[in-house]
Amino acid sequence: MDNSENKKTPIRNYGKFGLIEHITDKATPVNPGTYLGVGDDAAVIDAGERFILVSTDLLLEGIHFNLIYTPLKHLGYKAVIRAISDICAMNGIARQLLVALGISTRFTVEQIDELYEGVYLACKKYGVDLAGGDTTSSLTGLTIGVTAIGEAEKESLVKRDGAKPHDLICVTGNFGASYLGLQILERERKLFDKDRTFKPDLAGYEYIIERQLKPELPVQLSGQLKDMGITPTSMIDVSDGLASDLIHVCRLSGTGCRVFYDKIPIDSETRKAAEEFKLDPAIPALNGGEDYEILFTVPLEFAGKLKSIENVRMIGHMTSPEKGYFLVSNDGTEIELKAQGWEKG
Amino acid sequence: MDNSENKKTPIRNYGKFGLIEHITDKATPVNPGTYLGVGDDAAVIDAGERFILVSTDLLLEGIHFNLIYTPLKHLGYKAVIRAISDICAMNGIARQLLVALGISTRFTVEQIDELYEGVYLACKKYGVDLAGGDTTSSLTGLTIGVTAIGEAEKESLVKRDGAKPHDLICVTGNFGASYLGLQILERERKLFDKDRTFKPDLAGYEYIIERQLKPELPVQLSGQLKDMGITPTSMIDVSDGLASDLIHVCRLSGTGCRVFYDKIPIDSETRKAAEEFKLDPAIPALNGGEDYEILFTVPLEFAGKLKSIENVRMIGHMTSPEKGYFLVSNDGTEIELKAQGWEKG
Numbered sequence: 001m002d003n004s005e006n007k008k009t010p011i012r013n014y015g016k017f018g019l020i021e022h023i024t025d026k027a028t029p030v031n032p033g034t035y036l037g038v039g040d041d042a043a044v045i046d047a048g049e050r051f052i053l054v055s056t057d058l059l060l061e062g063i064h065f066n067l068i069y070t071p072l073k074h075l076g077y078k079a080v081i082r083a084i085s086d087i088c089a090m091n092g093i094a095r096q097l098l099v100a101l102g103i104s105t106r107f108t109v110e111q112i113d114e115l116y117e118g119v120y121l122a123c124k125k126y127g128v129d130l131a132g133g134d135t136t137s138s139l140t141g142l143t144i145g146v147t148a149i150g151e152a153e154k155e156s157l158v159k160r161d162g163a164k165p166h167d168l169i170c171v172t173g174n175f176g177a178s179y180l181g182l183q184i185l186e187r188e189r190k191l192f193d194k195d196r197t198f199k200p201d202l203a204g205y206e207y208i209i210e211r212q213l214k215p216e217l218p219v220q221l222s223g224q225l226k227d228m229g230i231t232p233t234s235m236i237d238v239s240d241g242l243a244s245d246l247i248h249v250c251r252l253s254g255t256g257c258r259v260f261y262d263k264i265p266i267d268s269e270t271r272k273a274a275e276e277f278k279l280d281p282a283i284p285a286l287n288g289g290e291d292y293e294i295l296f297t298v299p300l301e302f303a304g305k306l307k308s309i310e311n312v313r314m315i316g317h318m319t320s321p322e323k324g325y326f327l328v329s330n331d332g333t334e335i336e337l338k339a340q341g342w343e344k345g
Numbered sequence: 346m347d348n349s350e351n352k353k354t355p356i357r358n359y360g361k362f363g364l365i366e367h368i369t370d371k372a373t374p375v376n377p378g379t380y381l382g383v384g385d386d387a388a389v390i391d392a393g394e395r396f397i398l399v400s401t402d403l404l405l406e407g408i409h410f411n412l413i414y415t416p417l418k419h420l421g422y423k424a425v426i427r428a429i430s431d432i433c434a435m436n437g438i439a440r441q442l443l444v445a446l447g448i449s450t451r452f453t454v455e456q457i458d459e460l461y462e463g464v465y466l467a468c469k470k471y472g473v474d475l476a477g478g479d480t481t482s483s484l485t486g487l488t489i490g491v492t493a494i495g496e497a498e499k500e501s502l503v504k505r506d507g508a509k510p511h512d513l514i515c516v517t518g519n520f521g522a523s524y525l526g527l528q529i530l531e532r533e534r535k536l537f538d539k540d541r542t543f544k545p546d547l548a549g550y551e552y553i554i555e556r557q558l559k560p561e562l563p564v565q566l567s568g569q570l571k572d573m574g575i576t577p578t579s580m581i582d583v584s585d586g587l588a589s590d591l592i593h594v595c596r597l598s599g600t601g602c603r604v605f606y607d608k609i610p611i612d613s614e615t616r617k618a619a620e621e622f623k624l625d626p627a628i629p630a631l632n633g634g635e636d637y638e639i640l641f642t643v644p645l646e647f648a649g650k651l652k653s654i655e656n657v658r659m660i661g662h663m664t665s666p667e668k669g670y671f672l673v674s675n676d677g678t679e680i681e682l683k684a685q686g687w688e689k690g
Contacts, residue, residue: 009454043476047392131388140485
């Protein structure tokens, strides 16, 4: 890129993943301890006996959360989930957490306490130690920087780039709930904005709202796979959307994929909310994001064993790369899957 | 803190360090690998053969940098320095770096390239691998989250809390330059704001402006101390100001201190600029911040050896805690040292 020509390329021309690839393509590790640098969920440090995994995330007010309907305690909880999700995504175990806060003077100490209550709650639930905290003043919104540190046995680390054609595509949990929870919260907020006496009624949406505000992680997966003697060929956490994250694995592994419409796990509450918004539930399930589930691939031979793992579903299979990325509908029609762009954050 | 009473305590009541202590005092590590959690420059993970150090920092537009006079390349460079400074501050060696960017759509790809040029330059100079990069959109200013990962031999790690009364207080480099560089830049900016045809003249201030915009780190110190067989009793990087950071070591070590006015190393350009702003140069040297030098303490017996280390000066000594924190002027008058408050960021 020649700056002297004063080129002005808008960031949207690259898309989020394109931009990350563009800025990190000059990263050439020189330290022998850098086992894995850019391109996966977390950086992997070879610490001799085992791998240390480190991942960092930014949560920005107005982009990742809206304080109008996000209780600070939930926000603190979700910040931890978001960070340690990247460690789970490499089949690792999260151990420590560092939190850096940018806070404007409009915040009170009691509010910061509330945020940290959520941080401590999530740390306790997932066995993670808060090992560093920093605060700085902010001129604008609330900014949260979260760094998760974890570990993995050398033989159990799973990367994004190891999937092979014919491997089964498996997922934990269900999809689209968090996105639709957010749509419900946004709908009620708009009504409240118009009429301040309006009382939001969230009854019947408890599950999808909880998935949006206080998500949990499928941390049991790592142990379940180990007990079954299954080593996945690739793994990623689904935070940008099932389609985006699957395509990410495909691109890094050099495969295509087929996902079957009727195999995508979707909760009944998600289906009901999708109907209200006149959406095919597969759309939020594929493109919604913030599911904090795990997607992984395994060789075909494990199909039988996988059936017995609770909470895991097989949704499709990898193909050779030239076959592209497609959703297969019930009548066999193939619809191309698309990755999300820059706008998603 | 009882939220039900709806208390509203302003953050400034606590001060920056008070707030950090307040929010992290519930952090009780449960993982055996968490060798050192909150309270030092970096979190320390026991990785078996050696320690892994991890530190994270937030840089926010308008608080930590002003893009009017900060070239993006310098900003990228300084972000790296800021992060790896925390690793040096524990006598460790920085190895990897993760960068998370929050960028508004007003930025172009060329500008992000420029920022990363600085990141790569600093990584190359300090032998650090860029091992992770993430980007997200931002509604407000530019936000940079930087996480540095380093390592230390188990016997060479130095914490903040080991200083003893009578230990010598030693520092690398000189102080106050970065703060005065910033004052010069601010002065010229204000003149430019009044009259857009004004051409800032920065001649004669090159050194102090470079200390502000493109600081370097005294990474050679760790090796020099090792060669001399000196193990410091405590160590910290001076980023919040010499007085603040020294008081921090004193509080954690349970000591008081005496610093001698005429021993504080101050560059001649810093003295000249201080004079222009009608400041005693000791004031920016003690309270300016962003010096990115190292402060450490050693037992008295090493006084002779220390004299031969280039770039290191002895500026005072630790005392018993009840003697407080004081600057000793040339005529023997004692002036109390103060830590900076919340405002400093």
